[in-house]
Amino acid sequence: MRNRVISALAGAALLLGGTVAAHAQDALERVTAAGVLKVGTETAFAPFDFIDAGTHTGLNMDVFAEIGKELGVEIEWVTLDWAGVLPGLEAGQFDMVAGPATVTAARMERYRFTPPIAEATVALLKSAKDDSITKPEDIAGKAVGAGHATAQLAQLIAYGETLPTAPEAKEYVSFNEAYADLAAGRIAGVANSLPNIAFVAQQRPEVFAVVEPAFGTKTYFAYPGLKDDDHASLMDAIDAAILKMKGDGRLADLQQKWFGTTFDTPDAVTEPNI
Numbered sequence: 001m002r003n004r005v006i007s008a009l010a011g012a013a014l015l016l017g018g019t020v021a022a023h024a025q026d027a028l029e030r031v032t033a034a035g036v037l038k039v040g041t042e043t044a045f046a047p048f049d050f051i052d053a054g055t056h057t058g059l060n061m062d063v064f065a066e067i068g069k070e071l072g073v074e075i076e077w078v079t080l081d082w083a084g085v086l087p088g089l090e091a092g093q094f095d096m097v098a099g100p101a102t103v104t105a106a107r108m109e110r111y112r113f114t115p116p117i118a119e120a121t122v123a124l125l126k127s128a129k130d131d132s133i134t135k136p137e138d139i140a141g142k143a144v145g146a147g148h149a150t151a152q153l154a155q156l157i158a159y160g161e162t163l164p165t166a167p168e169a170k171e172y173v174s175f176n177e178a179y180a181d182l183a184a185g186r187i188a189g190v191a192n193s194l195p196n197i198a199f200v201a202q203q204r205p206e207v208f209a210v211v212e213p214a215f216g217t218k219t220y221f222a223y224p225g226l227k228d229d230d231h232a233s234l235m236d237a238i239d240a241a242i243l244k245m246k247g248d249g250r251l252a253d254l255q256q257k258w259f260g261t262t263f264d265t266p267d268a269v270t271e272p273n274i
Helices: 002-022 025-034 058-072 082-090 105-110 153-158 175-183 194-203 229-248 251-260
Strands: 035-039 049-052 055-058 074-079 111-113 122-127 143-147 168-172 191-195 208-211 220-222 224-226
Touching: 025 035, 025 105, 025 168, 025 229, 035 058, 049 058, 049 153, 058 074, 058 229, 074 111, 082 224, 105 111, 122 153, 122 168, 122 175, 122 194, 143 153, 143 175, 153 168, 168 175, 191 194, 194 208, 194 251, 224 229, 229 251
Parallel strands: 035 074, 143 168, 143 191
Antiparallel strands: 049 055, 111 224, 122 191, 122 208
16 A cells, blocks of 8 residues: 555656646746846947947847847846856856857857848958058058957958968957057057947047958858757747848848948858858
8 A cells, every 4th residue: 555655656746747847948938937138248349339428338239129129028238258258158147148249150059149130241440540551461460459259350360371471469358458559559450340340430530440441251240149949949039039120120220320331131141151
């Protein structure tokens, strides 16, 4: 009799455990239930994310505000240095990254990317008073800054290897520090995406100038999330929100607002150029 009771209780426990497992929430259900999407980003990557008069602002703020409306949730921002953003995502500190990040083959193996929100082709920013740099190859043998652990740094180094004398690639925790060194004459240029440096040059034309043409391979910015079954439905929902924004013109309006131009981006990047 006692054995039968124990067996019945064990069976009930297994049934209950299976029922709980069957109803375990995935990432989208957790976000929806909490009413909050936690988004990690840095705040030194204007015009995507930056601090203006003490206020966090930029394209990413506007895009995720629209994503929040589509998902019916609030956006909670978690800010940290770029070098810690992707590790923070993997550690579960937030649900999504607003970086954004350049879509690369190596990153696609580890993360799932949303539809692109802008072009990310790398170009050069120089001092407006520096007449020695009129084309990208003029950086040969000179010190050029880029962000630490960024695709822009990798492309600067790769491009430098094609020149007679490779430039000295200087790594910075934030691009703002690189811009400050450029303005002070401590480096000859900054390698960053064309949208970023175009914005910086537009804000301070007396200090900075864009060197044409862009020297990097054509690439795109998108938002990375985790590449697992638990986050699949959340990423699907965010993808759908961005594609809806692209279709109804909201994304183009935000590009025009922050870049002064729009970008013809694909709905997805399946085979990145880098």
